[in-house]
Amino acid sequence: MKTIYLDHIAATPLLPAAREAMLPYLAEIFGNPQSRHQRGRIPREAIQQAREEIAQLIHCEAREIIFTASGSEANNLAIKGVLASGQKKGRHIITSVIEHFSVAHPLKHLEHKGYDITWIPVDKTGRVRPEDVAAAISEETILVSIMHANNEIGTIQAIQEIAQITQEAGALFHTDAVATVGIIPFDVDELGVDLAGFSSQQFYGPKGVGALYVRRGTRLSPLVEGGIQEEGRRAGTENVAGIVGMGAAAKEAKNQVPIENTRLSRLRDGLIDGLLRRVSVLHVTGDRQNRLPNIASFAAEYVDGEALVRVLEKQGIIAASGSSCSADALKISPVLTAIGYSGNVAQGGILFSLGTQTCNDDIDAVLSIFPACVEEIRRVSPLYAMRIGGTTP
């Protein structure tokens, strides 16, 4: 049985070109980039090249990139670093209710410490309305942090408008771009962002490396200090191989994004439309138009998402019930709750994330296998039996 891997949002296989680029830096080119002897020079130059490749992917300058160990670290650094730098005075921060934990949790922590956080709600499609941000923003606002696209429901936010509102109010704008950089076009100037956190492994680079874009002139205090690496903004011996791999993946992504965007969007729509036709009481989650090309997400009634994932794997399909980014197996996704699904429907979250190797046949296979899997679970659901029998529970 062929395995159809549709959980690219949790993890991607390393791009072969990235792997090839990395291997020498795990073997013979092992110097410490900060060493001044010749063993340090080549790794130092390799890091610079990767920095430039990544800068090209998001249309910024190489020196505006800070390497981190993950997208989570990048988001933490952005938020805590901006506040600690004291560049702007004030106690108010604006964010949304569907942010990734690496944004939501630091902000909750700051809220306990006395910061004033406005949690902007989203509509049924998961969109933050820019006018809500405009209404909440004030002179006290230091930072606005709104994710570019949601990793569970695929909704892409109106970042450009929100960033402009933020800029006009004199606050800094941060976006968690983990789900978008390397997947859809990303231009820091066009979007108007001051800080953007992203991760290598979302676009087929290695795990263990991420980056934060910091617009030139933005002051930032380090989270990890005690070394001159990354111009003192992130200390610690550089993960040279990881950075090189991320650079190679960024280079590939720059070429592939336009092509893959079209191809994946078509596959995604085929999957969404096909499943909606084939399965009853199944809801697509997120915005149908402003949507990541690689995300097909649903809430299935009378189904437990985790059980469904396991049943699907028996049929060779790897999917997710929601975000994998929480170590605690959360039964109910806060994102699905935020877009208005109540407990038992939100429990039926199912998320397919497509990737470079996903093809038409894979989608067809899911279309033919998925309905029976849902049926298998619903068969043992007394609530579903009542529904079929015409009684309302």
Place this chain on the structure above:
Amino acid sequence: MEFPIFMDNHSTTPVDPRVMEVMIPYFTKAFGNSASRNHSFGWEAEKAVDRARGQIAQLLHCQAKEIIFTSGATESNNLAIKGAAEMYHEKGNHIITVVTEHKAVLDSAKRLERDGFEVTYLPVESDGLVSLEAVKDAITDKTILISIMMANNEIGVIQPIAEIGVIAKEKGVLFHCDATQGVGKIPVDVQAMGVDLLSLSAHKIYGPKGIGALYVRKRNPRVRIAPLIDGGGHERGMRSGTLNIPGIVGLGEACEICEKEMTEEAARMKRMQQRLQSLIMEGLDEVYLNGHGEKRLPQNLNMSFAYVEGESLLMGLKEIALSSGSACTTASLEPSYVLRALGVGSDLAHSSLRFGLGRFNTDEEVDYVAKRVIETVIRLREMSPLYEMAKEGIDLKSVQWAEH
């Protein structure tokens, strides 16, 4: 012999081919996210992480659950110090550390000072060791944390960790140890040493860069630290972010190899270190060993060559990768703060070289390096009027320098 000869193993080490081999499958084949709880890709990644945790625990004599993965020792040090300070600040605001610590510790301490903490920076003796009396005397009822490194990255001296552990325990103070240079080279036992938090890094022990760990004691006492990186709650909530699976697998394997081979390897390193030291000492006068003669890593040799600039010496030894100071601070031409703390004058501090022996160095390389160091020092001294004057018996301190 292959050139350049790498004798800078305190700055970093090459990945052991055996480590590399176990990492490779986790890049492309078993590429799952260990936090994916419901499918086999996630389980396989989780299994690999658990195995590595066990391998590290074995080397440190702790439980697997007490290991928190980080991106390296710098992050571990930041996390331990800032995390403990934030968690226990209501108990007290005093921290004790030592002037010869790595910058990751010193800069974290400085950050806390700006946030209202009080930090005591203990001095060291001329051999680089901290005095136990000084540690004891520095503790107040406000002290929440002592942070002292196991082995120094520049001069290799090994601090009396177990004794400090006893003091810390007696006083009910948490004890963090930056063991970046000690783990894998000398025996580490967090139980016997009474360490509560311990930092380590993979790339100093023939593992990959970009991965490290922090040991966080779970029992007697149960140590809690606030995270630096907050999010999905990975690593018991102390360090969020998708785990670097190949890196973790590599760190685990590197630890297992060290555990198995440490006794034999340390003996071999000691022999090479002594050979290097005696060859150089025999070949040159006015060479000074920095740091304690015995209580030092078998891999380390740090020497000052009077009347010679360390930088010029390095220039003359281009085919050998060595360091004249800690790699993390080499962008500045300040004399090493570690050597200055030992009371080494700035002239001698500027004339120091750090030799870091490692697993892949050979006796042949040791002989070659000794020979080239001797040649180069002699050549440079021939050009040094100061050396000439000193040889003629003129006390340089008595020289009246003319002003231009």
